[in-house]
Amino acid sequence: DSWAAEGWNHADDPANLRKAFAGFGGRAAALINAVEACTLWGLHLHPVAQTWHQGGVALLGDAAHPTLPFLAQGANMALEDAWVLADSVLNHPAEQALARYQSLRQPRVTRVVKAAAGNAARYHLRPGPLRSAAHLGLKLGSTLAPWAMVGAFNWLYHHDVTAPK
Known part of the structure; x- marks a missing residue:
């Protein structure tokens, strides 16, 4: 601690x-x-960067939006960034491409960083009544409505950065 x-x-x-x-x-x-x-090494929560590009240089992945590993999305977010950055640079005027890349990606990665931080708190509940209740809720939920937990992350797993914007 x-x-x-x-x-x-x-x-x-x-x-x-x-x-x-x-x-x-x-x-x-x-x-x-x-x-x-x-x-x-420790796991540290950092905010999503406010500025991802300057002078023709762009950040992507953890350099722009470091995330805790509790959704296992760090590498995936970097790959999505790379796709959107490449699409922006190849298909939009140079003076708009990097700003477009950031504006398309920032809301999604902010949501991922927040969700991973939420999972960190849930995964590390201290022993006691809250942890017991949470585990019981997960057990009941996975038994009675197994689709509900997976469906809660459709926004994450069904996202397609290759779809036209």
Whole structure:
């Protein structure tokens, strides 16, 4: 809870790794116990950038809209960005292309970043009544209306950036 350093290559003590996975057994435990050096990084929520282009240069993917991994959409958002950016540059006047790219993508990626952050909170509920109620709700929902949870993400999974705009 107290660690907040940003970066991808912070050295850590392998004892912390072993402590975190102390309940593992068998081959996994042997592999974890064999670790001699490890690194760690935190997951940090950042806002979607307000400006994605300047001087003929455009940002895409995490450079423009870093997202937490709780929808597994980071790479997909970068690929969608690349498609829309390429389409904008190839099919629109140069002075409008980059602004068009950002205006088409910003609402969607903002929604994805927000949804992933919401999942982060739901996936990391602390043990207690709220977590128990949430798990019961998920179990009941998946049993009684399994289509409902999947359907809630139709906006995400049925989106087609290749469709004409």
